[in-house]
Amino acid sequence: MKLEIAVIDDGVSKETITDLLFNLEYRDGSIRECKSAISCYSHGSICSAIIRKYVPDARVGSIRVLGSDKSGEATALLSAIQWCVERDIKILNLSLGSVEACDIPAMSKVVKEAYNKGCILVAACKNGRNTSYPASLMNVLGVRLDTSLKGFAYSVNPFPNGGVELSASADHEVFLSSDATTYNTQMFNSYASPVITAAVYELLATGKCERSFEDVRGSLYRNAGFGTPKSISHSRITSHFERIPCNNTVPIVAFVGNGAYQLMIDIASRFLRDNYLPLIFTQYADSLSPYCVHINDDTLLNGFCFAMAEFYGADLILACVQEDATSRISHDVIVIDWSLHRKIGNDISNIITYTDRVEQDDVYNRLTSILT
Numbered sequence: 001m002k003l004e005i006a007v008i009d010d011g012v013s014k015e016t017i018t019d020l021l022f023n024l025e026y027r028d029g030s031i032r033e034c035k036s037a038i039s040c041y042s043h044g045s046i047c048s049a050i051i052r053k054y055v056p057d058a059r060v061g062s063i064r065v066l067g068s069d070k071s072g073e074a075t076a077l078l079s080a081i082q083w084c085v086e087r088d089i090k091i092l093n094l095s096l097g098s099v100e101a102c103d104i105p106a107m108s109k110v111v112k113e114a115y116n117k118g119c120i121l122v123a124a125c126k127n128g129r130n131t132s133y134p135a136s137l138m139n140v141l142g143v144r145l146d147t148s149l150k151g152f153a154y155s156v157n158p159f160p161n162g163g164v165e166l167s168a169s170a171d172h173e174v175f176l177s178s179d180a181t182t183y184n185t186q187m188f189n190s191y192a193s194p195v196i197t198a199a200v201y202e203l204l205a206t207g208k209c210e211r212s213f214e215d216v217r218g219s220l221y222r223n224a225g226f227g228t229p230k231s232i233s234h235s236r237i238t239s240h241f242e243r244i245p246c247n248n249t250v251p252i253v254a255f256v257g258n259g260a261y262q263l264m265i266d267i268a269s270r271f272l273r274d275n276y277l278p279l280i281f282t283q284y285a286d287s288l289s290p291y292c293v294h295i296n297d298d299t300l301l302n303g304f305c306f307a308m309a310e311f312y313g314a315d316l317i318l319a320c321v322q323e324d325a326t327s328r329i330s331h332d333v334i335v336i337d338w339s340l341h342r343k344i345g346n347d348i349s350n351i352i353t354y355t356d357r358v359e360q361d362d363v364y365n366r367l368t369s370i371l372t
């Protein structure tokens with residue numbers, strides 16, 4: 001795999017990086033040679049200049065996926081990542097991302113492909129948000145700025161509740177062209193991400209760690225004085241939320257019984273498709289996925305789950321709970337197998353029953369009708 005850096009952004013000027021490895025853009029549905037005029041003050045040029053400041057020998061290429069207004073489509077970003085995966089580009093700097101829930105499934109898929117191929121994705125969290133994608137996804141080095149840091153400095157976030165594990169300096173003086181004066185960067189997360197990208201390149205170029213994502217992540221942790229990293233998922237780190245006051249304004253849908261778990265996951269996918277962001281919980285430890293939080297105590301649904309929903313900007317909570325929990329939890333809707341419904345009783349409002357031959361469309365449509 002080639003030790004090259006792809007800066008996926010709004011383009012990089014050849015005045016800033018005079019020896020660009022490649023200069024591409026997303027156009028007409030595919031990645032092509034860039035025909036756009038790129039200013040040396042473009043966002044991508046500034047990010048590239050930060051990388052080169054700290055690792056002058058880095059081999060940098062550009063893929064333009066954002067317009068001059070700094071906006072773009074998720075399809076363009078996914079295509080750029082896929083192009084890098086297919087060509088064995090080792091390091092990707094993504095000082096951008098999406099906050100749209102409907103983008104999460106496709107983005108998770110391409111991130112997994114990149115991880116399996118050995119690519120290191122470094123992504124900035126969106127300014128003013130606790131989460132964004134891909135920064136908040138597993139197998140991505142998510143970054144936000146730390147105003148106390150200067151220059152080529154970074155640290156580990158002890159409570160990466162948004163899945164954003166690393167903080168770095170966004171305070172840099174860079175040259176954007178040979179005849180320009182120094183440019184002082186603004187305090188944005190996007191200018192912290194290139195610090196981690198440069199640190200990853202330095203680790204790999206000097207042979208200070210192996211080339212896997214886990215080895216790189218571990219080396220970053222140790223260099224920041226944080227020891228060995230633990231396996232994390234942004235939604236599994238929950239202790240932080242027990243201390244956060246919140247308003248119980250997010251609706252809860254309780255799926256009763258372990259047999260309802262898969263139905264809950266399928267319904268969550270439908271909500272994502274329609275651009276709702278659900279948070280998913282279960283009392284059953286044997287049926288966990290990376291983005292499903294295990295709750296030992298069902299009374300937590302009356303507390304920190306709401307705090308988590310507020311933190312992530314979630315639209316609703318989906319929880320798979322045990323049969324005896326229905327009388328103790330806050331809930332707006334209960335989804336329950338017909339046989340269990342008869343067993344538990346009829347004194348619960350807003351019940352949606354299903355059988356083994358469940359029609360997912362019917363359950364989903366009834367849920368959205370009640371919640372609306």
